[in-house]
Amino acid sequence: MKKTDYYKVLGITKKATPDEIKKAWKSLAVQYHPDKHEGSRQAALKFVEAAEAYEALSDPKRRVLYDRYGHAGLADNGFTGFDNMGDVYSTISNRFEEFFDSFAGSHSDPSEVDVCENCGGTGSPNGTPPVKCEKCKGQGKVQVKKGFFTVTAQCPECKGDGRLIKEFCPQCNGLGRVSALSVKREG
Numbered sequence: 001m002k003k004t005d006y007y008k009v010l011g012i013t014k015k016a017t018p019d020e021i022k023k024a025w026k027s028l029a030v031q032y033h034p035d036k037h038e039g040s041r042q043a044a045l046k047f048v049e050a051a052e053a054y055e056a057l058s059d060p061k062r063r064v065l066y067d068r069y070g071h072a073g074l075a076d077n078g079f080t081g082f083d084n085m086g087d088v089y090s091t092i093s094n095r096f097e098e099f100f101d102s103f104a105g106s107h108s109d110p111s112e113v114d115v116c117e118n119c120g121g122t123g124s125p126n127g128t129p130p131v132k133c134e135k136c137k138g139q140g141k142v143q144v145k146k147g148f149f150t151v152t153a154q155c156p157e158c159k160g161d162g163r164l165i166k167e168f169c170p171q172c173n174g175l176g177r178v179s180a181l182s183v184k185r186e187g
Contacts, residue, residue, distance in 0.1 A: 003071050006053035014067065018058065025054035034173065078144075078153030078160075116178045118171035130165045133158035 007014055010024040028050035030036075037043030056062045056074055065073040115121040122129055132138040136155035140162040144153045154160040168174035 004049065006056050006066060009049050009053040010057065016057075021054065021057050025050060025058070078142075078156065114178055116169060116172035116176055119169035119176060121176040123165050123169055123172065123174040123176040125167055125169050128167075130161075130163035133162055133164050136162060138162040 007016070010016075010021065010028065012020055012024050016024070029047065032043045032047040032050060034040075034044055034047060056066050062074060062077075065077055069076070116123075119125060124130060133140075133155060135157040136142050140155055140158060140160040141152050142155045144151050155162070158164050165174050169176075172178050
C-alpha cells in the first residue's frame, strides 16, 4: 500500500518549523483520537497516519532522510511506520502523556495522570507483562544486510523497545495510565 506524503498528512509545508509540526500533530490527534470516535476505523486510521507522520517529521534525522529519500529512506534506516494503534501507543506513549498533560494545564501535578488500576500500569489486560520481541530477541535492534554491509537498525516489530504488548488493556488502551479526571468520573 502506498503511503501518503507526511507533509500532506499533517497539512504543513516542507518549510514547517518543529513547532508547526507539533501544532499540526496536536490538532489532528485531538480531531481523530479514538476516544472521540469509538469504533470508527476511519478515524483510527487517520490518527495512526498522523502519529506516524509526526514521528517521522519531528525527529530531525528522520526528517532529513524523508526529505531526501521519501518513505524508502526511512525504511532503510529502521523506521517502518505504524500498522495499528498498538504501534502508536508503544512507540510514543510518553508523548501522549506530555501532550494530554498540557491540556490539563500542568506538567508537574502527578495527580493528573494515574496508573491504570485495571492493568497495574503494564498496558496489558490483567497486568500481564509485555512479551519479549521474537524478531530482535528483546534487543530492540536487528541486523540488516545491505549488499556487502551489515547494518544495525531499530527493530521494525517492537520499534526498538525489545518488548511487545500482544493485547491491550481496554481501560487505558495500552498506555498503562489514565487521566485522574476519568477515574473520578467512573468512581
